[in-house]
Amino acid sequence: MKNRLKVLRAERDWSQADLAERLEVSRQSVNAIETGKFDPSLPLAFKLARLFGMRIEEIFEDSGQ
């Protein structure tokens, strides 16, 4: 699933490790989500949305549309 994580992370000057620490997941997890190779669960997507102060659909692109 396409997403804006890399851009949002760069805007805040966070590394993948920084974001991983905030989400309490591994850096590999952040990388896999960021590159669209792994789709996060709803709870993790909500956690991301809360962290960036956005709605889920503002971060993730619904490829079915």
Added chain:
Amino acid sequence: MSCSIKNSAQRRFVRTCWMSAGLVVLLAFFAAAAFRLWHLKGLPAYPVAVLPALPILWVLIETGRYLAAEKDEFQRNLLVQCLLGGIGGTLAVTTVWGYMEDFARAPRLDLIWVYPIFWLFVGLAWPVVYRRYR
């Protein structure tokens, strides 16, 4: 679960695996010595024979506990894929070998090898799964 250990659930799981491996060796030596010294037969032989299998059952239970305790869903997903690789590989090898035993008189494969074969395939699945997410 990546090669480097990141959290307490992973640490606990890895520690369990090492402890179990040590216990299997110890208990296998104990069982072998017990059978040699006391020539166990019949009912008393069963509990002693089962002893080396107990740490293996422990690891299987701990694998389930680790999957339940791992909060990182991506790492959990990786391990599940590797375990599926292990199950698939083990089923494939034992099924093919079973038919070879039946029809081609291939040497008998002891059931004791099923567990190492399973983890061998988990290990083989590991780099394949990881490469997918690199």
